Amino acid sequence: MKFTFAHNNLNVYDLEKSLNFYKEALGLEVSSTKEADDGSFTLVYLGDGTTPHLLELTWLRDMDRPYELGDNEIHLAFRVTDFDAALKKHKEMGCVCFENPEMGIYFIEDPDGYWLEIVPEK
Incomplete structure:
Protein backbone atom coordinates (compact mmCIF):
# COMPACT_ATOMS: atom_id res chain seq x y z
CA MET A 1 0.00 0.00 0.00
CA LYS A 2 1.39 3.41 -0.97
CA PHE A 3 -0.01 6.86 -0.19
CA THR A 4 0.71 9.96 -2.26
CA PHE A 5 -0.24 13.59 -1.73
CA ALA A 6 -3.42 14.75 -3.46
CA HIS A 7 -4.06 18.24 -2.09
CA GLY A 27 0.78 32.35 -9.94
CA LEU A 28 -1.62 29.54 -9.01
CA GLU A 29 -4.38 28.81 -11.52
CA VAL A 30 -7.78 27.19 -11.09
CA SER A 31 -7.64 23.57 -12.23
CA SER A 32 -11.19 22.57 -11.26
CA THR A 33 -14.18 23.56 -9.16
CA LYS A 34 -17.05 21.79 -7.45
CA GLU A 35 -20.18 23.43 -6.13
CA ALA A 36 -22.64 21.77 -3.80
CA ASP A 37 -26.05 21.20 -5.37
CA ASP A 38 -27.62 23.18 -2.53
CA GLY A 39 -25.06 26.01 -2.75
CA SER A 40 -23.72 25.34 0.73
CA PHE A 41 -20.07 25.15 -0.34
CA THR A 42 -17.70 25.68 -3.23
CA LEU A 43 -14.39 23.88 -3.68
CA VAL A 44 -11.76 25.40 -5.96
CA TYR A 45 -8.59 23.47 -6.74
CA LEU A 46 -5.50 25.51 -7.63
CA GLY A 47 -2.36 24.20 -9.30
CA ASP A 48 1.08 25.54 -10.11
CA GLY A 49 1.19 24.04 -13.61
CA THR A 50 4.34 22.10 -12.75
CA ARG A 65 -17.21 35.72 9.95
CA ASP A 71 -2.22 29.37 17.56
CA ASN A 72 -2.32 27.24 14.43
CA GLU A 73 1.30 26.93 13.27
CA ILE A 74 0.47 25.04 10.08
CA HIS A 75 1.72 26.49 6.80
CA LEU A 76 2.31 25.62 3.17
CA ALA A 77 5.72 26.15 1.57
CA PHE A 78 6.46 27.23 -1.99
CA ARG A 79 9.81 27.05 -3.80
CA VAL A 80 10.63 29.98 -6.07
CA THR A 81 13.24 30.27 -8.82
CA ASP A 82 13.96 33.99 -8.25
CA PHE A 83 13.82 34.53 -4.51
CA ASP A 84 14.82 38.22 -4.58
CA ALA A 85 12.22 39.12 -7.23
CA ALA A 86 9.54 37.20 -5.30
CA LEU A 87 10.41 39.00 -2.05
CA LYS A 88 10.27 42.37 -3.84
CA LYS A 89 6.87 41.54 -5.37
CA HIS A 90 5.43 40.34 -2.08
CA LYS A 91 6.72 43.43 -0.26
CA GLU A 92 5.02 45.58 -2.91
CA ILE A 105 13.21 32.27 3.92
CA TYR A 106 10.19 34.50 4.44
CA PHE A 107 6.46 34.14 4.92
CA ILE A 108 3.51 35.85 3.29
CA GLU A 109 0.01 36.02 4.72
CA ASP A 110 -3.10 35.31 2.65
CA PRO A 111 -6.40 37.19 3.10
CA ASP A 112 -7.56 34.70 5.75
CA GLY A 113 -4.37 34.90 7.82
CA TYR A 114 -2.74 31.67 6.63
CA TRP A 115 1.06 31.89 6.44
CA LEU A 116 2.80 30.67 3.28
CA GLU A 117 6.53 29.99 3.41
CA ILE A 118 8.66 31.07 0.46
CA VAL A 119 11.96 29.25 0.02
CA PRO A 120 14.60 29.55 -2.69
CA GLU A 121 14.73 26.77 -5.26
CA LYS A 122 18.31 25.80 -4.31
Whole structure:
Protein backbone atom coordinates (compact mmCIF):
# COMPACT_ATOMS: atom_id res chain seq x y z
CA MET A 1 0.00 0.00 0.00
CA LYS A 2 1.39 3.41 -0.97
CA PHE A 3 -0.01 6.86 -0.19
CA THR A 4 0.71 9.96 -2.26
CA PHE A 5 -0.24 13.59 -1.73
CA ALA A 6 -3.42 14.75 -3.46
CA HIS A 7 -4.06 18.24 -2.09
CA ASN A 8 -4.01 20.54 0.92
CA ASN A 9 -7.16 22.36 2.01
CA LEU A 10 -7.65 25.87 3.36
CA ASN A 11 -11.06 27.26 4.25
CA VAL A 12 -11.50 30.82 2.98
CA TYR A 13 -13.99 33.52 3.92
CA ASP A 14 -13.95 35.54 0.66
CA LEU A 15 -13.36 33.17 -2.26
CA GLU A 16 -12.80 35.83 -4.93
CA LYS A 17 -10.34 37.74 -2.76
CA SER A 18 -8.44 34.52 -2.06
CA LEU A 19 -8.41 33.46 -5.73
CA ASN A 20 -7.03 36.85 -6.72
CA PHE A 21 -4.37 36.67 -4.00
CA TYR A 22 -3.14 33.18 -4.92
CA LYS A 23 -3.00 34.11 -8.61
CA GLU A 24 -1.13 37.38 -8.05
CA ALA A 25 1.17 36.28 -5.23
CA LEU A 26 2.02 32.75 -6.36
CA GLY A 27 0.78 32.35 -9.94
CA LEU A 28 -1.62 29.54 -9.01
CA GLU A 29 -4.38 28.81 -11.52
CA VAL A 30 -7.78 27.19 -11.09
CA SER A 31 -7.64 23.57 -12.23
CA SER A 32 -11.19 22.57 -11.26
CA THR A 33 -14.18 23.56 -9.16
CA LYS A 34 -17.05 21.79 -7.45
CA GLU A 35 -20.18 23.43 -6.13
CA ALA A 36 -22.64 21.77 -3.80
CA ASP A 37 -26.05 21.20 -5.37
CA ASP A 38 -27.62 23.18 -2.53
CA GLY A 39 -25.06 26.01 -2.75
CA SER A 40 -23.72 25.34 0.73
CA PHE A 41 -20.07 25.15 -0.34
CA THR A 42 -17.70 25.68 -3.23
CA LEU A 43 -14.39 23.88 -3.68
CA VAL A 44 -11.76 25.40 -5.96
CA TYR A 45 -8.59 23.47 -6.74
CA LEU A 46 -5.50 25.51 -7.63
CA GLY A 47 -2.36 24.20 -9.30
CA ASP A 48 1.08 25.54 -10.11
CA GLY A 49 1.19 24.04 -13.61
CA THR A 50 4.34 22.10 -12.75
CA THR A 51 3.62 19.64 -9.96
CA PRO A 52 0.53 17.45 -9.51
CA HIS A 53 -0.06 18.82 -6.00
CA LEU A 54 -3.19 20.97 -5.59
CA LEU A 55 -4.40 23.55 -3.10
CA GLU A 56 -8.10 23.20 -2.34
CA LEU A 57 -9.84 26.40 -1.25
CA THR A 58 -13.15 25.74 0.46
CA TRP A 59 -15.81 28.43 0.74
CA LEU A 60 -18.73 27.70 3.08
CA ARG A 61 -21.94 29.66 2.46
CA ASP A 62 -22.99 29.71 6.12
CA MET A 63 -19.67 31.04 7.47
CA ASP A 64 -20.59 34.52 8.66
CA ARG A 65 -17.21 35.72 9.95
CA PRO A 66 -13.53 35.42 9.11
CA TYR A 67 -11.87 32.25 10.42
CA GLU A 68 -10.02 32.40 13.73
CA LEU A 69 -6.74 30.59 13.25
CA GLY A 70 -5.64 30.81 16.89
CA ASP A 71 -2.22 29.37 17.56
CA ASN A 72 -2.32 27.24 14.43
CA GLU A 73 1.30 26.93 13.27
CA ILE A 74 0.47 25.04 10.08
CA HIS A 75 1.72 26.49 6.80
CA LEU A 76 2.31 25.62 3.17
CA ALA A 77 5.72 26.15 1.57
CA PHE A 78 6.46 27.23 -1.99
CA ARG A 79 9.81 27.05 -3.80
CA VAL A 80 10.63 29.98 -6.07
CA THR A 81 13.24 30.27 -8.82
CA ASP A 82 13.96 33.99 -8.25
CA PHE A 83 13.82 34.53 -4.51
CA ASP A 84 14.82 38.22 -4.58
CA ALA A 85 12.22 39.12 -7.23
CA ALA A 86 9.54 37.20 -5.30
CA LEU A 87 10.41 39.00 -2.05
CA LYS A 88 10.27 42.37 -3.84
CA LYS A 89 6.87 41.54 -5.37
CA HIS A 90 5.43 40.34 -2.08
CA LYS A 91 6.72 43.43 -0.26
CA GLU A 92 5.02 45.58 -2.91
CA MET A 93 1.80 43.61 -2.31
CA GLY A 94 2.15 44.23 1.43
CA CYS A 95 1.73 40.56 2.31
CA VAL A 96 5.16 39.75 3.83
CA CYS A 97 4.49 38.92 7.48
CA PHE A 98 7.84 37.47 8.61
CA GLU A 99 11.38 37.36 7.26
CA ASN A 100 14.17 35.10 8.45
CA PRO A 101 17.31 36.18 6.55
CA GLU A 102 19.49 33.77 8.57
CA MET A 103 17.51 30.82 7.20
CA GLY A 104 17.01 32.46 3.78
CA ILE A 105 13.21 32.27 3.92
CA TYR A 106 10.19 34.50 4.44
CA PHE A 107 6.46 34.14 4.92
CA ILE A 108 3.51 35.85 3.29
CA GLU A 109 0.01 36.02 4.72
CA ASP A 110 -3.10 35.31 2.65
CA PRO A 111 -6.40 37.19 3.10
CA ASP A 112 -7.56 34.70 5.75
CA GLY A 113 -4.37 34.90 7.82
CA TYR A 114 -2.74 31.67 6.63
CA TRP A 115 1.06 31.89 6.44
CA LEU A 116 2.80 30.67 3.28
CA GLU A 117 6.53 29.99 3.41
CA ILE A 118 8.66 31.07 0.46
CA VAL A 119 11.96 29.25 0.02
CA PRO A 120 14.60 29.55 -2.69
CA GLU A 121 14.73 26.77 -5.26
CA LYS A 122 18.31 25.80 -4.31
